[in-house]
Amino acid sequence: MTIPASVSATGFWAATAMIAAIILCSTAGEVFTAAAMKSVGDLDEIRARSGLKGAIRAVLTCPLFFAGVSFLALAFFSLLFALNHLNLSLVAPASASLTLVTNAIAGKIFLKENVDRRRWSAAVLVCIGVYLLAH
Amino acid sequence: MAHHDLLPRQYVILGLVAVCAPLGDSCLSRGMTGLPAITLAHPATLIAAVFTPWIALGIALLIGFFASYLTALSWADLTFVLPATAFGNVIVALLSRFWLHEAISLERWAGIVLITLGVGFVAQGPSLTVRPASVAELPASQAREEQVR
Numbered sequence: 001m002t003i004p005a006s007v008s009a010t011g012f013w014a015a016t017a018m019i020a021a022i023i024l025c026s027t028a029g030e031v032f033t034a035a036a037m038k039s040v041g042d043l044d045e046i047r048a049r050s051g052l053k054g055a056i057r058a059v060l061t062c063p064l065f066f067a068g069v070s071f072l073a074l075a076f077f078s079l080l081f082a083l084n085h086l087n088l089s090l091v092a093p094a095s096a097s098l099t100l101v102t103n104a105i106a107g108k109i110f111l112k113e114n115v116d117r118r119r120w121s122a123a124v125l126v127c128i129g130v131y132l133l134a135h
Numbered sequence: 136m137a138h139h140d141l142l143p144r145q146y147v148i149l150g151l152v153a154v155c156a157p158l159g160d161s162c163l164s165r166g167m168t169g170l171p172a173i174t175l176a177h178p179a180t181l182i183a184a185v186f187t188p189w190i191a192l193g194i195a196l197l198i199g200f201f202a203s204y205l206t207a208l209s210w211a212d213l214t215f216v217l218p219a220t221a222f223g224n225v226i227v228a229l230l231s232r233f234w235l236h237e238a239i240s241l242e243r244w245a246g247i248v249l250i251t252l253g254v255g256f257v258a259q260g261p262s263l264t265v266r267p268a269s270v271a272e273l274p275a276s277q278a279r280e281e282q283v284r
Contacts, residue, residue: 037205040209041209081175083167103213119260121256132249133243
């Protein structure tokens with residue numbers, strides 16, 4: 001297996017740490033955001049009942065939403081930092097595909113989603129697919 | 136098993152989730168590779184990068200993605216919405232093949248097939264799964280019974 005040029009220039013462990021930071025922050029952010037939106041309820045229904053301002057107010061008054069956005073912001077700056085040192089063809093597939101699997105695990109544990117065999121298979125297929133597509 | 140069938144507007148929201156994210160990421164990549172190397176010693180340069188045209192366009196697309204993503208999460212599971220995000224990579228690959236006439240290798244075609252299969256799997260199932268109700272969410276009489284058990 002050959003190590004991509006951008007990894008050998010940055011160092012294997014530094015590259016791993018950059019990608020791990022993106023994965024951890026985005027998983028935490030997505031789980032908090034999903035929990036927030038579940039507690040808020042169907043945004044389309046809220047918008048129909050109280051208008052766009054009501055929908056925005058419902059989201060912005062949920063503390064979980066801010067926890068989610070904070071982690072997603074951290075994930076975003078970790079991504080910018082990683083893109084400055086590593087190639088997109090490495091960062092995008094590695095972080096996107098691994099995030100799918102960590103999110104499926106986190107969705108099952110923290111959000112109590114029913115991740116059945118169908119969704120596990122989909123997560124694995126999409127994970128391999130993203131890797132092949134962006135490699 | 137509520138919300139088994141999605142409404143047309145919900146498909147539009149999932150479409151926006153799929154398209155805005157990879158296009159936004161591509162703009163960020165284009166912007167960041169054009170900048171000199173940024174080190175942890177000067178983190179403020181990351182903030183300055185936000186105001187360059189490609190990064191700003193990428194952020195605008197990612198804001199569109201985030202609004203659609205939040206809407207989708209309000210009526211669907213995280214594990215249902217995420218494969219839709221990954222399907223955006225397929226859209227971008229197909230656009231680059233048929234619009235920009237770029238060559239797609241056998242591995243990439245295999246990737247497209249796998250992602251499409253994965254998204255097809257998830258789309259066949261319910262968008263929102265039933266979660267076991269906690270004691271706090273049950274009516275008072277039922278909660279007492281649960282506590283006794």
